[in-house]
Amino acid sequence: MPKLAKPLTDTQIRNAKPKEKTYTLADGGGMYLEISSKGSKIWRMSYRQPNGKTTRLTFGRYPETSLQDAREKCMAARKLRAAGTDPAQAKRIEKRNQAFANANTFETVAREWHATKLSSWQLRTANNILHRLEKDVFPLVGKQPISTIGAPLVLDVLRQIERRGAVDMAKRQAQVISQVFRYAIVTGRAESDPVPSLRTALQPSADGHHAAITPDDLPQFLLALERNEIRMYPTTRIMMRLMMLTFVRTSELIETPWAEIDLERELWVIPWQRMKMGKKKVKPRKVDHHVFMPSQGWRLLRELSTYTGGGLFLFPNQRDHQKPASNGAILSALKRMGYGGKHTGHGFRSLAMGVIKERLGYRHEVVDRQLAHSSGDAYGEAYDRAQFLDERRVMMQKYADFLDNVANSNVK
Template identity: 55%
Template structure:
């Protein structure tokens, strides 16, 4: 039996509906299925590799033209020559498309979030999801992650930046990068778009906190000793402790007595209270050993006799259930005449520079005492343990140095002299 001639465009266009469905064959298994409803559907009949007959549907005419249908037939033949079942290939393609559309940025972000939550504090976890839901999901959450463009992410981050939340924009940029990395590891994306965005957000010039230098220390100590700011005793002790232990202001004033072991002379700040422990992403879970000198320990015992019945070392006078305000020490420094010249953070800068330059300690040792994290997070806990003995000695040397400067201030009448 001779093969039927290929269809013409006119035959296809003029195919009318009948009471029963019928087929117009183009050859190679391709035919136009004309239904009683008038619909005209392109289909391809072929045999699978096991010999069973199967059917592919290409779509309706005229949306799928005769030429389109022939190209799809050719694609099916090419797949079969490669040993690929075109029906399975079609089903796999549909499944992948459906998965791609389901794998939105928000869906993957929430999976990433669920995996990370066990490693975060409650506060970090809450802040993270609130920020994502407020700033990221409304803009790009519904978009399939593989279809996102650089411009969409940049516009989302700049919208945050434009309202003045530059630090939040920077942090969320890092979060989005981690979400893309997670998607890549799960086989749901192939490229981390955010990793390329190094300069899309505005850079801020680094600012330095005001701090006196080592040569000004005797004058400062003399003023502190004379109590020119008319401080209450707990506040005076707070200022002395800032000098001796140079923790962050919030870490000092928010300290509960439960962290201080007066019997052992130890002060260990739980990681949840440390700056790096409060990070939204990958918080540092290392507790911080303050390393008390004899002088610092003596001050704590004096303070305990005054405020030991309260929860905090430095209870708020109006509400003893709360610690004193961050501004308390700034007000004292202003009264001492150091406004714009010294800050709470300035005690840390003073200690860092003086201990290295005048006492000769290595940067790494002072850095750990300041609770700065080493770049290698894996080595973080190890390094801190290794430096603990050296840090204890350093803190005692620092306290002795301050005492020597205080005596020098008495001899010179509190005038600053060159070291």
Template identity: 55%
Template sequence: MPRRVLPLTDVQIRNAKPRDKPYSLTDGHGLYIEITPTGSKLWRMKFPQRGRGYNRLSFGAYPVVSLLEAREKRFLTQRLMAQGIDPAQHRDDQKRQTLEKASNTFELVAREWHGNKVPTWSARTADNTLRRLELDIFPAIGRRPIHEIRHRELIDALRKIESRGSHEVAHRLKAVCAQIFSYGIQIGLLERNIAADMKDVLKTVRQSHFASIDTDDLPGFLDSIRRNESRMLKPTLICLRLMMLVFVRTSELIETPWSEIDLEKGEWIIPWQRMKRGRITVNPDMTNHHVCLSWQALLLLRELHAITSGGVYLFPNLRDHTRPISNNTILKSIERMGYKGKMTGHGFRALAMTTIKERLGYRHEVIDRQLAHAPPDKLSAAYDRAQYLAERKAMMQAWADYIDSL
């Protein structure tokens, strides 16, 4: 008959004195406490391994780990064994997972997520997203293991952005962080998306359109351009006037290479890859955009050609001619004219849409196509290309003449 082992008591453990050699007191079912010559009292558990004799687990030191806690650990170990799980292997797996989680910082996971998204984004979106994370989020929580980040930490980082008046940036970065935490859940690093819970922590941003003057303000705006001519570089002045005459998107104008312009034929065709709807990942619009040029716009381009045709772009950056000017160049020029908050580069598109419809009487569909907006369906898209080009050319000349008449 096997010898019966009496369970230990706290009194026995407390009174156990060190000896010259380590010895142990047994609690039963493999659990025992080892008393070392230095007086340390360490919990151990001995358990059988299939075909490999016995192995041991360490449960920590007494009294930090109490008798009751040691027995709880023994119970959990026995439950693993009953499920056919090797307790030692389970312990090693847990350690590995803990180390992996600790090494998976928010910045590391964010960069991995960003790398996966890059093929589906435009280069500008990819660069802007990473730059914003590097400026505003990584310094705050980038080094923290992603599974340890708490609501308060993320809220503080977002409110710091908000406090400098960048409300829209704060909301966009909250949405980006929600996607990063979601990715962390999908790869098994955490179980909860804390950013998705944050519905009311930031101030509500009222959606607004790009600032634009009204049709009745156009004569005053033109007069302001004339009065400020001497304060602008010639390419900047031409850029402003072209923005008004052709009303393409700001990026589509300032990033235009001379290779797209045919001054002899009086044509400017923007390849679909540079257009907004050409850069979308799913079903991009692969239609090149004809920028119908009035004789006034063509005259400006010929004047500009004499100045900047030695480089790649119509509007090269003054510091680095291999790059175009920035959108900020246009905004600052408009601000110096006294129209800060009243007009933007994108505002020329809204101005043209309203004025051409109301004052020149052209149909919405024709203007919409010149703005390169998406047609409602494939049939409409085909009709646009087949029928509207002649009307658009006439409309763009009428628009330039109308501006001259003011």
């Protein structure tokens, strides 16, 4: 009958000293402590395979792996053997699965998905999406295997964005995260997308559009702009007034080079490549946009030329005049005026739509062309180049005159 090993004690293990050759201390059940000639102490277990060969498992180094921890690992291996499973093979499978999971973290999959979309995105769009992932998502779940991320963890990520007041940003990040999960599903690295189940858990937006004042708010807004109690720079005030008069998209105004402006002929046409629909990688809308500037706008541009006319852009960046001003310049000025959360740069477009349709009585499709919205039909492109041009020119002057009348308190 084989001699049973007497279980080891912590005292024995601590007092075990290295010898000239490696030796072992048995603990029973096939487990032993191996002490090398250099003093390292490693937990191991040996067992015989059906073919007669001996297999050795390693449970860790002492004292990082305690006696109790080693015994638990040994017991788990013995249970596998009793169930007919080779512990060494099970360990190799677990290690391979863990390596697969580590190679398919959320960040790894997200960056791979991002790379596949580059050909269909504008550079700015691609950079913005990656920047938001790096700021809001990767620090929280980037290192997690994507297959282990469920709805509660994604909800926590989105709620942290909501807590700083960025409700719309949280919704946009949810859309991006969902796309990453869908990519992981089709590439075999996730089984489901947890985002759709979170729709009712996210905070609702105040409304479905960018914040905008109404025509009834105009008198107070124009008065605040005129008084300039926040002491905006002259160029910033001109920027605000031009946004109101032209209601182009913020980036379309901010990034306008002086080369596009013909002060002598009073002509401003934005090339289709700078327009939102023209920047699409797939089927871009190749229609230049006529910005029918009213006389008030041309006076503002002539004033602006005395400040920035010698440079590249209408509104240059203060630090680098070879770049346009930040898109946040208008939003920052609005916040300082007390309109944070109430009005945005994009809100000037909603405001103009309301005034021109409700107060001036113009048809929706005419205002829509001035907003550079796509018509959605084959005839719309021709209309943009021909039928509505004269009507839009008159409309824009009437709109500017209306704003002047409101500022002068002639219209309530």
